[in-house]
Amino acid sequence: xxxxxxxxxxxxxxxxxxxxxxxxxxxxxxxxxxxxxxxxxxxxxxxxxxxxxxxxxxxxxxxxxxxxxxxxxxxxxxxxxxxxxx
Numbered sequence: 001x002x003x004x005x006x007x008x009x010x011x012x013x014x015x016x017x018x019x020x021x022x023x024x025x026x027x028x029x030x031x032x033x034x035x036x037x038x039x040x041x042x043x044x045x046x047x048x049x050x051x052x053x054x055x056x057x058x059x060x061x062x063x064x065x066x067x068x069x070x071x072x073x074x075x076x077x078x079x080x081x082x083x084x085x086x
Contacts, residue, residue, distance in 0.1 A: 002043045006070045008063035009033055010081040013053040017084035029082050036080065054081065 011033060017026055033051070040047050050066055052059045060079070067077040 003076055004044055004046050004048075004072065004074065005040065005076045005078060006048045006067050007040060007050070007078045007080060008066055009036070009049065009051045010054040010059050010063055010079065011051060012082050012084045014084070017082075022084070025084055029084070033082070048075070054083070 011029060016022060017029060037049050040049060048070065050063070052062050054060065060081070063079050067079070070077065
């Protein structure tokens with residue numbers, strides 16, 4: 001079995017990726033996140049996945065804080081960041 005992972009996914013909800021101004025890219029981002037989560041959970045059902053937004057300051061800090069709180073020291077910790085812009 002694949003090693004257990006703790007993953008935080010930071011979704012870009014800034015004005016460049018908002019549902020209102022850029023609906024197509026927003027849906028592509030969500031489709032990619034869904035596909036990634038399915039693959040990670042299929043590889044190991046014990047994986048822990050969290051999602052935060054990055055359009056508001058502090059999304060990355062919240063991700064790092066969350067991953068520090070995971071109690072199992074053997075859990076690999078990852079942060080996946082989606083960004084968009086012009």
